[in-house]
Amino acid sequence: MGVSTARPDKGIALVTVDFPPVNALPAQGWFDLAEALRAAGRDPDNRCVVLAAEGRGFNAGVDIKEMQRDRGHSALIGANHGCYEAFSAVYDCEVPVVAAVGGFCLGGGIGLAGNADVIVASDDAVFGLPELDRGALGAATHLARLVPQHLMRALYYTSRTATAAELHAHGSVWKVVPRAELLTTALELAGEIARKDGYLIRLAKAAINGIDPVDVRRSYRFEQGFTFEANLSGVADRVRDTFGKDTAEEGAS
Structure with missing residues (x-):
């Protein structure tokens, strides 16, 4: 359970997340994931990272x-900072x-x-942001990288x-x-x-990030301000407290 790193083949680091039952990460889990990704990127023997x-x-x-x-607000602040660090670690991975x-x-x-460079998906994969049903906001920055604006x-x-x-039809899934057969x-x-x-390959990653039209770190940080406003207003708690009553599944961003 947690975040682990393996070397399945030469030049490849495999970073695996395992937080049963649904991989909804606690605040510390996001920080652990960020550190694993950064460490994998810093390792001069690695030329690609697989996140699974x-x-x-x-x-x-x-x-x-x-x-x-x-x-x-400590759990919210921890989650906000942890998500920011993990998302940035994917994007900034060397x-x-x-x-x-x-x-x-x-x-x-x-x-x-x-924020990944390439996505391989299983045929049962679904992608979405249930944030408004969970009393949160955020990650529209990243969804906009996967599908057209509207x-x-x-x-x-x-x-x-x-x-x-x-998503494959939109060109965002490889x-x-x-x-x-996924892994x-x-x-x-x-x-x-x-x-x-x-x-x-490291120069290529830096060059491609450098020509991105949107600064994903700043854009996501802007979104997070509205998440915190929703919490200060009390609406987030009101919506979030209905979450456990309506479903046993946990998770949002």
Whole structure:
């Protein structure tokens, strides 16, 4: 349980998230993930990182129950900072990051996948931001990297999800495969990337980030201010407290 790093093949680091039952991460889990990604990127022997998850889905966002136990703001602040660090660690990783997305990718999962360089998804994968149903806001920055602007808004306002096949049609998912082939396919792609010159691939990552039209760190930080406003106003608690009554699943960003 937690975040682990393995070396499945030369030049590849495999960072795996495992927080049962649905990979809804506590605040510390986001910081742990950020550190694992940064360490993998700093390692001169690595030329590509694969971000994967164990269990039912890729990521269900933050641990809502952790927030419900804290009537102050420490859990919220911890989650806000942790998500910011983890999303930034994916984007700023010195080498390309391949996200292997299986099952649900919700809330904070969108922040991770949206900042990845390449996404490989299983045919049962779904992507969405249930934030408005969870008393939160955020990660529209990253969803906008996966789907066109108007579709992003429709998904955000309705809390609906899009399938891996739909994202593949929009060009944001590299390949859709059966769940059993997900990790193998992601590692094969990572292996192709890892065969490039290590110094050159790092230059390529820095160059591509440098020409991005949107500063994802600043954009997401702007969104987080509205999340905190929703909490200060009390509306977030009111919406979030209905969450445990309506469903047993936890998670948002």
